[in-house]
Amino acid sequence: MTTRWLTPKEQRAWRAYIAATFLVEDAIDRQLQQDAGMPHLYYSILASLSDAPERQLRMTDLAERTKITRSRLTYAVGRLEKDGLVRRENCRWDKRGSIAVLTDEGMEVLERTAPGHVETVRSLLFDHLTEEQVGQLEEICGGLVRRLQEDERPTTDEVPWRRRSSPSCS
Amino acid sequence: MTTRWLTPKEQRAWRAYIAATFLVEDAIDRQLQQDAGMPHLYYSILASLSDAPERQLRMTDLAERTKITRSRLTYAVGRLEKDGLVRRENCRWDKRGSIAVLTDEGMEVLERTAPGHVETVRSLLFDHLTEEQVGQLEEICGGLVRRLQEDERPTTDEVPWRRRSSPSCS
DNA sequence: TAGGTTTGTTTCAAACTTGAACCAAGAGCA
DNA sequence: TGCTCTTGGTTCAAGTTTGAAACAAACCTA
Numbered sequence: 001m002t003t004r005w006l007t008p009k010e011q012r013a014w015r016a017y018i019a020a021t022f023l024v025e026d027a028i029d030r031q032l033q034q035d036a037g038m039p040h041l042y043y044s045i046l047a048s049l050s051d052a053p054e055r056q057l058r059m060t061d062l063a064e065r066t067k068i069t070r071s072r073l074t075y076a077v078g079r080l081e082k083d084g085l086v087r088r089e090n091c092r093w094d095k096r097g098s099i100a101v102l103t104d105e106g107m108e109v110l111e112r113t114a115p116g117h118v119e120t121v122r123s124l125l126f127d128h129l130t131e132e133q134v135g136q137l138e139e140i141c142g143g144l145v146r147r148l149q150e151d152e153r154p155t156t157d158e159v160p161w162r163r164r165s166s167p168s169c170s
Numbered sequence: 171m172t173t174r175w176l177t178p179k180e181q182r183a184w185r186a187y188i189a190a191t192f193l194v195e196d197a198i199d200r201q202l203q204q205d206a207g208m209p210h211l212y213y214s215i216l217a218s219l220s221d222a223p224e225r226q227l228r229m230t231d232l233a234e235r236t237k238i239t240r241s242r243l244t245y246a247v248g249r250l251e252k253d254g255l256v257r258r259e260n261c262r263w264d265k266r267g268s269i270a271v272l273t274d275e276g277m278e279v280l281e282r283t284a285p286g287h288v289e290t291v292r293s294l295l296f297d298h299l300t301e302e303q304v305g306q307l308e309e310i311c312g313g314l315v316r317r318l319q320e321d322e323r324p325t326t327d328e329v330p331w332r333r334r335s336s337p338s339c340s
Numbered sequence: 341t342a343g344g345t346t347t348g349t350t351t352c353a354a355a356c357t358t359g360a361a362c363c364a365a366g367a368g369c370a
Numbered sequence: 371t372g373c374t375c376t377t378g379g380t381t382c383a384a385g386t387t388t389g390a391a392a393c394a395a396a397c398c399t400a
Contacts, residue, residue, distance in 0.1 A: 003284075003285040009304060009328075013311070014296075017295075018237075020315050021310035023314070039356085060377085067189050067355095069358075070380085072358080074332070074355060079355090094365080114173075120178070125184070136307075137183045140191075141187045142301065204360090230347090230349080241350075244350055244351085
């Protein structure tokens with residue numbers, strides 16, 4: 001099987017993609033570290049919780065939404081809990097379960113820092129994209145996500161598919 | 171100044187973008203960790219070196235190309251050096267300078283693992299994008315990069331701009 | 341050319357991530 | 371019921387990243 005190398009055009013796209021994603025994440029991390037005292041991921045966790053009904057989610061669901069491993073999440077929630085922004089409760093129905101709840105303080109931090117964050121996201125990204133490009137970006141990334149998530153799921157038979165709610169800006 | 175929140179469409183795009191970039195980086199990191207015993211960034215460092223004339227670059231240039239901090243690079247090159255894939259030399263013209271050189275062994279690792287890596291990038295990304303979308307992606311990301319790099323540069327007067335060569339797939 | 345600033349790089353401690361191993365508790369089934 | 375398998379979560383050690391501080395060499399400029 002001979003390698004299907006990238007075409008020059010694909011190479012350019014790939015390089016640009018890598019560079020852009022690194023730079024964007026970096027800029028956002030710095031901004032949030034500055035203004036909210038936490039990296040982007042931690043902010044996203046708070047944001048995900050704030051969107052959930054009752055401002056709470058089971059660890060596994062939270063991990064799925066934020067696209068990180070459970071172990072990474074355990075650590076992150078540990079810190080957020082220490083900071084008083086999140087509280088852990090145990091799940092009544094499933095005694096194995098652990099539920100992360102956004103505290104009022106956590107909500108306050110989120111509300112206080114959200115405007116700055118959105119402004120950053122805007123100035124980094126959306127202020128420079130046309131309507132059309134926003135659509136293209138959504139299309140491209142959405143497709144990627146769909147495919148990548150399917151891969152990690154049983155392929156043989158029907159998938160018992162459940163969906164949940166959710167809005168806002170992580 | 172009232173906050174310019176994201177429109178629903180922008181929110182969707184942003185979420186998809188975050189999810190996609192996380193998932194893609196993760197998948198690539200896992201693949202490379204498996205097959206090359208190193209995370210994506212480290213592979214990219216080797217790839218950057220392999221593209222450079224004489225297969226070598228000064229630390230700062232290497233950091234600039236890979237979009238990471240100097241300190242992070244120092245650590246990474248430290249490990250690659252320990253593994254024998256990179257060698258450090260000191261710059262003759264500038265005694266402060268340190269030069270990272272890709273060793274033959276490093277080149278071998280790269281050549282051995284490149285096909286698998288490209289295949290992954292393809293199956294993750296390009297196999298599912300139309301020609302048009304590849305163009306869009308390049309356009310969007312390229313624009314981002316240009317803007318983000320300008321920001322970290324003196325804005326007032328002329329920038330003594332130097333460019334170097336480079337091809338391939340990081 | 342001395343003194344002050346900038347540039348190139350490393351160092352260090354604290355924070356974070358990774359992946360494998362572990363420990364319950366639910367589920368399926370003989 | 372008693373077994374085994376799966377699932378939800380945490381733990382732990384090893385590896386990585388961060389950002390500020392430290393250094394040394396190069397570059398002004400008076």
